[in-house]
Amino acid sequence: MLGVLDTAKARVLAAESSLDLVEISTESDPPVAKILNHQKWLFQQKKAHAAKPPREKGARIQDVRMRAGISDTDYEVKAASVRRFLAEGSKVKVAVKFRSHEDATPEIADPLLKKVAADLSDIAVIESDPKPRGRSFVMTLAPAKSA
Incomplete structure (x- = not known):
């Protein structure tokens, strides 16, 4: 540390x-400078x-959409997707x-939606209950805390 110096002397x-x-x-005042x-x-x-x-990254929210008259095999595929997303640590919005x-x-x-929550109750908790939103019903699931 050299203290207060004139700019010309500091440059030299x-x-x-x-x-x-x-x-x-x-x-x-005076401006602080370093020699380095x-x-x-x-x-x-x-x-x-x-x-x-x-x-x-913040909690990511994955989106899974179903139709009201979904078939059993399609439901199983969607439920498997939700399970995979929850296992990765993401929240899932089921619509x-x-x-x-x-x-x-x-x-x-x-x-x-209650069937989805019941089928995945071992790895998920309901973060928001089923609510109507426009032309759909939406529920959010979060990964269950492993103890």
């Missing part, structure tokens, strides 16, 4: 040492940034879509 000291004069803080190897400092910053673990006259009988969606 940096040149004699074959280093760079780098301004650290411009807002302070700027390329080496940049490399160290880049290396430190690369060594940090990647940031975790039962209605077409044309089906939206006149929304009560057929509730048992289907």
Whole structure:
């Protein structure tokens, strides 16, 4: 630490040492500067940034859509997809879509969504109960906490 120096004198000291004069803080009075190897400092910053673990992604929400009159085999395929998404740690939004006259009988969606929740109760918890949204009923499942 050299204290307060004239800019010209600081440049001469940096040149004699074959280093760079780098301004650290411009807002302070007098401005703060360091004598250092700027390329080496940049490399160290880049290396430190690369060594940090990647940031975790927020809870992803996967979307699985079913029709109100889904067949048993199609239901099993959709349930297997939901199970896989939950095993990966994602939340799953299960939607039962209605077409044309089906939206006149929304009560057929509730048992289907409850069946999904019951079939997956070993690995999932209901985060939001079945609710109507436009021309569909939606329920959100989250992975169960393993103890």
